[in-house]
Amino acid sequence: MLSVANISKTFGTVKALNAVSFDVHDGEIMGLIGQNGAGKSTTFHSILNFLTFDGQITWNGQPLTAADYDQIGYLPEERSLMSKLTITQQIVYLARLKNQSANVTKPKIKDWMARFAVKGQPTDRINKLSKGNQQKVQLICTLIHDPQLIILDEPFSGLDPVNADLLKQAILDAKQRGATIIFSSHDMSNVEEICDSLVMLRNGQTVLKGTIDDVRQQFGRTRLFLTTDWTSNQLSELTGVTSVKTIGPHRYRLQLADASVGPAIFDKVTAGQYVPEFSQQPPTLDEIFRTEAGGGQRE
Amino acid sequence: MNKTWIVTLETYLRQVKSWSFLTLVLMPFLFVGLSFGISYLATPNQSKNDIAVVSKNTALRANFLDSSGIATTDKYATTSSAQRATKRSDINGYLTLTVKNNQLTATFHGPDAVSSGDQAKIQRFLSTTQTALNLSQAKLSKQQTRALAVQPQFKQRLQKKTATDKLAKRISFYIIVFFVYLILTTYSSITAQEIAAEKGTKIMEVIFSSTTPRKYFNGKVYGVLLVIVTQLLIYLLGGVILVQVAQKSRVTADFWQQNAGVINQILHNLLSINLLFALLAVLLYTVISAFCGALVTRVEDAGKASQPVVYLNLITFAVALAFQGNPTNTFVKIFSYVPFFSSYLMPLRLINNSASGLQAGISMVILLATIIGSMAYIGRIYGGLMLQTDELGFWGNLKRGLSLK
Numbered sequence A: 001m002l003s004v005a006n007i008s009k010t011f012g013t014v015k016a017l018n019a020v021s022f023d024v025h026d027g028e029i030m031g032l033i034g035q036n037g038a039g040k041s042t043t044f045h046s047i048l049n050f051l052t053f054d055g056q057i058t059w060n061g062q063p064l065t066a067a068d069y070d071q072i073g074y075l076p077e078e079r080s081l082m083s084k085l086t087i088t089q090q091i092v093y094l095a096r097l098k099n100q101s102a103n104v105t106k107p108k109i110k111d112w113m114a115r116f117a118v119k120g121q122p123t124d125r126i127n128k129l130s131k132g133n134q135q136k137v138q139l140i141c142t143l144i145h146d147p148q149l150i151i152l153d154e155p156f157s158g159l160d161p162v163n164a165d166l167l168k169q170a171i172l173d174a175k176q177r178g179a180t181i182i183f184s185s186h187d188m189s190n191v192e193e194i195c196d197s198l199v200m201l202r203n204g205q206t207v208l209k210g211t212i213d214d215v216r217q218q219f220g221r222t223r224l225f226l227t228t229d230w231t232s233n234q235l236s237e238l239t240g241v242t243s244v245k246t247i248g249p250h251r252y253r254l255q256l257a258d259a260s261v262g263p264a265i266f267d268k269v270t271a272g273q274y275v276p277e278f279s280q281q282p283p284t285l286d287e288i289f290r291t292e293a294g295g296g297q298r299e
Numbered sequence B: 001m002n003k004t005w006i007v008t009l010e011t012y013l014r015q016v017k018s019w020s021f022l023t024l025v026l027m028p029f030l031f032v033g034l035s036f037g038i039s040y041l042a043t044p045n046q047s048k049n050d051i052a053v054v055s056k057n058t059a060l061r062a063n064f065l066d067s068s069g070i071a072t073t074d075k076y077a078t079t080s081s082a083q084r085a086t087k088r089s090d091i092n093g094y095l096t097l098t099v100k101n102n103q104l105t106a107t108f109h110g111p112d113a114v115s116s117g118d119q120a121k122i123q124r125f126l127s128t129t130q131t132a133l134n135l136s137q138a139k140l141s142k143q144q145t146r147a148l149a150v151q152p153q154f155k156q157r158l159q160k161k162t163a164t165d166k167l168a169k170r171i172s173f174y175i176i177v178f179f180v181y182l183i184l185t186t187y188s189s190i191t192a193q194e195i196a197a198e199k200g201t202k203i204m205e206v207i208f209s210s211t212t213p214r215k216y217f218n219g220k221v222y223g224v225l226l227v228i229v230t231q232l233l234i235y236l237l238g239g240v241i242l243v244q245v246a247q248k249s250r251v252t253a254d255f256w257q258q259n260a261g262v263i264n265q266i267l268h269n270l271l272s273i274n275l276l277f278a279l280l281a282v283l284l285y286t287v288i289s290a291f292c293g294a295l296v297t298r299v300e301d302a303g304k305a306s307q308p309v310v311y312l313n314l315i316t317f318a319v320a321l322a323f324q325g326n327p328t329n330t331f332v333k334i335f336s337y338v339p340f341f342s343s344y345l346m347p348l349r350l351i352n353n354s355a356s357g358l359q360a361g362i363s364m365v366i367l368l369a370t371i372i373g374s375m376a377y378i379g380r381i382y383g384g385l386m387l388q389t390d391e392l393g394f395w396g397n398l399k400r401g402l403s404l405k
Helices: A040-047 A066-071 A087-096 A102-115 A131-143 A161-176 A188-194 A212-218 A232-236 A259-270 A285-293 B003-016 B019-042 B058-067 B079-087 B116-138 B142-149 B162-199 B203-208 B213-248 B253-258 B260-270 B273-295 B299-305 B307-322 B330-335 B342-351 B357-387 B393-404
Strands: A002-011 A014-024 A029-034 A054-059 A072-075 A149-153 A180-184 A197-202 A205-211 A223-227 A241-248 A251-256 A277-281 B051-055 B093-100 B103-109
Touching (some): A014 A040, A014 A054, A040 A180, A131 A149, A131 A161, A131 B203, A161 A180, A197 A285, A205 A212, A212 A285, A232 A251, B019 B213, B079 B093, B103 B116, B162 B203, B162 B273, B203 B213, B213 B253, B213 B273, B213 B357, B260 B273, B342 B357
Parallel strands (some): A029 A197, A072 A149
Antiparallel strands (some): A197 A205, B093 B103
């Protein structure tokens, strides 16, 4: 288990992290979300001991040291490989630094390349690969030694939906074997789809924390999807409705001031009659991100 | 395998497999080989320098061919064949040996005069043979013969080989200084640029999530040092082969023989503690170059990274040249203990016998301590320097890097 307890970091006069805390258990995936500059990479760098910081980070109950490096798989935000090496040389070198011998790594390379649909041969030079394939080779470098602690900084950026699915599957496989996974992402659908929990940072501070459901429920069922013959104007005059957006023919999305106004609106709109759709939901992660990450100003 | 050595091996193999390394190492050999080849082609074939010997006295002819000490050929025994060979320029000419009225006469026929050295050898042969002839004609008793055989003696008691010494010292000094300067300049640039190029990439974050910056830094330095040692070994091996060839080749054998004293003294000066000073200088400069490389922010600035080290090397090189004729100067004495300068100035003093083994040892200990101290300190701050990628200028980068770790 990875435990981050009350860590803070200051660069000059800028407080990059302010008392951030969270735990990620074995076999759990945690999403670290926030706008650019929120402190996600600084959190990762602190976990990896790249920085000095106040607070404590432990791995399986012990401070994380160089002795634990072999169990870590880290993918940095910007992709970078040694362009003059071949795919095999690059993967073997980085795996050797994780104490996995070339004899163990080499036979795995073809399988991993197939798994990520890397176009090319193991003997191809990195600089001959497309950007997308280089990114996939870097993912292989991160995962090929079966790390127990996987830290992925924006792993989905630049990947098309097909490749993003391949990565999601690899992450879920790692979870299956009990790895502790933490990743950052701007794409909330990925977080929502595979994460067990999330932490949202804003200006170095934790603004949201918990399981995906818990976080969504914190905001109440304030979104109402409704299909009705009522007009937009009629709907906006209902008590407790703060805004109405037309999203299709006779289909609307209502923003409610409070979840508790739902039953009253249901009674008025249906008047005992059938309506094809009346669905009261909490906001999506994407909507939460838009409102919370930027400063808590809701629509 | 220890992670430091994994980095060392990777750095080493990447460097020695590169074209730039091959070019760097092979260039001097290509240059020497080319010069040698041209000289070889330009030097007339040995057989063309030979002279034929013609004599009706076959014993005399055979004796001359065996013992004269000059380049001869026994291929042409008659005047006519020797004449034809001379005309075709197959030989340098021919010598006729005659004995008339107990007088030995040698006559050289050829387009050019015999060299003074060969003339002396011919004269010596003639004198010896004529003396033997005269003695046999005089019918002297054994005692008389022995009395006449007494030769005067010429002895030399040389004060000191000062001229040879001076020349050897000067050549040794220049070889060491230029060699160290070239190696330092080359490897300072290579190291600083390699580190700076890595700094601009995120691969460092991946590597530092696998091993400590200190281990990585040490591995890089050892890797570059191994490359330099490889280059030195190739030069040593090549040098041994060249010495063997030079001693035997007709192009250089005479020169080698005439200057054997100077050459041996130069080799002795080079293959001594001076070589260790050169190697340690390279190590110190490599460490400082890596540090400079880590202070650059962008890959595009990699070229600038080595400038401080290159300038420092230039200054110490200029100081060494300025004081090369004055090894006992107080400045030289003091700075021969100061790292960076000591690698030039202590060898200068040692070559000129103005420093003792103890003094050289002290200078080396100071140099070693500086290297170890630099590696320990830079290894400690290396992670911070390499992960600091904001453009803050030299001092700003250093300050920010120090604050990260």
